[in-house]
Amino acid sequence: MSKIRTLWSKVKGQALQAREDEAFDEEVREHIALLERRYQAQGMSAHEASKAALRQFGNVTFLKEKQREQRGVLSLAEWGRDVRFGMRMLTKRPALNAAMILALALGIGANTTVFSVVDAVLLRPLPYAHPERLVEVQSADEMAGFEGGSVSYPDFFDWRAQNHSFDHLVSYHDASLTLTGVQGALHLNGEVVSWDLLPLLGVSPELGRGFRPEEEKAGARVVLLSHALWASQFGSERSIVGQTIHLSGDAYTIAGVMPATFQFPVDAPQISFWTTLAVDNNGTTQAQTANRGDHEMSVIGRLKPGVTLAQADADMTAIAARLAKQYPDTNIRHNSARVEGELRAKLGDTRTLLLLILGAVGLVLLIACGNVGNLLLVRARERERELAMRAALGANRARLVRQLLVESVMIGVLGGAAGCALAFLSTPAVLRLIGDSVPRAVDAGVNLPVLGFALAISVLSGLMFGLVPAITSARGDLLSPLKEGGRSDTGGQHQLGSVVIAGQVALGILLTASAGLLVTSFIHLTHTNQGFNPDHVLTLLFETPESRYANTRAEFYREYFEKLRALPGVQSAAGSILLPMTDNSAHVSFENPEHPLPKGQLESAMVDLVSPGYFQTMEMPLFAGRDFSDSDTLQSQQVMIVNQAFAAKFFPGEVALGKKLKPGFSNGPSQPPAWRTIVGVVGNIRTVATQRETDPMYYLPASQLPGACCMYTVARTSMDPLALEPEVRSLLASMDPDIPISDVRTMHDRIGLELAQPRFAMVLLAAFAGLALVLTLVGLYGIMAYSVARRTREIGVRLALGATRPMVLQMVLRQAAVLILIGSGLGIAGALASGSMLRAFLYGTGARNPVVLASVWVLVGVTGLLAAYLPARKAMRVDPSMALRCE
């Protein structure tokens, strides 16, 4: 306690150096003046009294120096001396120091790179006013333990009206529309929101105004443009506000233009326009805004000042429960609600993944610090004589520790500088790897906070790896090294080195095992049969606007696919509204006459609306019955096809073919859903690349539901799929020049995008594990080489006394093997204990995969022994006579 107090007052003293100096001067002057007065009173002359006073007081300058030194942590002059001396030491052993700086640069560089991403994604506040009060509200099912559900408009309106927790509550969902009247038609991604989005976010438009409450009413068509769209399509014309544009055939008034930095939602950077929920309201009782069963909206809210997350959560949970009682038909499965911080809700599992990666890369730095610490221990031994000499010449221990610490912090800072350079180079590569798979990661860069972080970890690691060697060497016996021979044996330092090595092996195994699990998982993901053949498949999307295709859509698609199939190089082609690997999916409930259930509790399954030839194009097996055909029309028998998982789940032990169901899907407000006969059974597929199980799914013929828009085109080609793109464009332009094509990708690209997150996690962790392994092996090699060098005389004696060379080899290898065994034991225990943290990110492997652990153990064991073998061989070749003569 008193030490802390002393240190604190010293720190204060350092800061107030100048003022303290002045005060002390005054104090001393007064003291001397008083002495003079006393001597004069005793009868001395003024001159004599002054001389006597000074004599009595002592050396003022020396005293001042001493005071200053005592007051501050240390004086600037001494700092300078230590740094200059440290520089000399650094240039003295360039290879050793370069090795240390390199190890640190790798560790700090990797950490800085990862931190730059963590900074951009996790730490930076959302770009809105008081972002800490923004929350996401989702519906939940208390019974099923399901969270993260979407919300229907009527539910949202009730939430908005009944809650006591929010200043604003805003619904939003994606929409894509076609902009016409510009150079060529343009496909745009937009967001449909309630009127008070901008007040909620605390953001103002760059130009014009935000939405007004009355613009939520049926018939209103107002739009806010993104800065990018304004610049690219409207020449940044300021007079654009108030003008009309045409989106998918409807006229919209431009209310304003948003600033270039504006993004909403934060995880959708490509949004070109925002419009109000009036577009979902056609004024009838059948409108989406009136359909309580249509759970499609996301909801963001701004907490009232003083309202906590927990209070808001309780408030919303109560409202949702009340609505579920009031409207059981639609809300029985949405009987609760969850309120979560906005950023946390947007990041989900990604947050955990980033923190895991940050932890992993932190371990790499720890290993690097271990290496440097061990090298410093070695160097400290070499410098024993120097330190002893300095101690003998009057340096106290604190002074020696400080000198050594200054040196290690210098190494840390040099390593940090090199690490920052490395981070500058590697961050763009890592960002490319991450792609769009992590929201906000694009903003990452090596900026000031990141550099601050790098400096902090540099100094911290300098202290960490420097403190122990500095204290042990200054504490050790400072005298015996000066004695004859100068070879005292301080076993303690050596043991410390061994502990460090064992720890490094343990961390190395832990990291390598984690990386091994992610690699295993990724291989599983890429080699999993998706249930369809993604080779040579081109996919693209275009809209068939309701304004022009409401009655002719089915006919248009039939003709389009017919022409597409006739193009050279096209083997087959078809359409699908909820194409796998596009992040689109829908669960729709159905009535089953054999298992009647109350309305709100109907069974549901994933659904897709497809054109004839889809299963053939995707190369999905047809196990029973038939595919859809062009003769399935509105007038013919209403049909559906199910997959095997669906048949197994809903018709166990029965033949699904011929069964009748009524999926809740209709051709618009006036027509009720139809009973449909199952006419085919197809194979299961994965609709998401990281899906753990294949889900029950059913297919409806798009030709019998022409109100639904818009089908993705899927074309299987005999050539490079992308080479087909221009021909599809010209084909479509010949049929309708106002339809823009968007989202052109091969199916492999789509799967690749879905695997971007597992891929970057795997690549990063594998890189870090590799780095950790190399650092560990280098460290092991170094400590073994050093140990052999130190024991040359002992080995010489052993050889002289009759030990055989293989025995010497064995002796050295055994020493290494013990370290590796202890380390790997700890490492495997750690891997077993921490594996569960990875579970959410693993596919096709458990978190405790014995094959992975065994391979990692063998890898580390073999390479470790190899690293030890080189010094061991040197030990074997020791010439006894030479060894005994030297020293």
Added chain:
Amino acid sequence: MGEGKSEVLQGTLDLMVLKTLYAMGPQHGFGIARRIEQVSEGVLDLNEGTVYTALLRLQQQGWIASKWGTSENNRRARFYSITKQGAKQLQRETENWERVAGVMDRVLRLERQR
């Protein structure tokens, strides 16, 4: 040093300063030096400047506190006073000193045994 003066043993100056402040109440550096000079009856060879080193050390430990006052010369001077912790420390140090002094005394009294 000669002339029958003794050097101040390292560490004992702190104790002397503490005790002086304890006994005399707040004092400036000059006053403390005078008091020590007076009590030691000119036996101790003390560079009065070193009193300030001790004062700074004691202050950093929190055993004494200081504030500005006016000297006999009617000028600004820093006055030091002992704190509660300082008083406790003084008691500890006094006991310690007495113990050591007792041992020293006994050791020095040993008769030659041969």
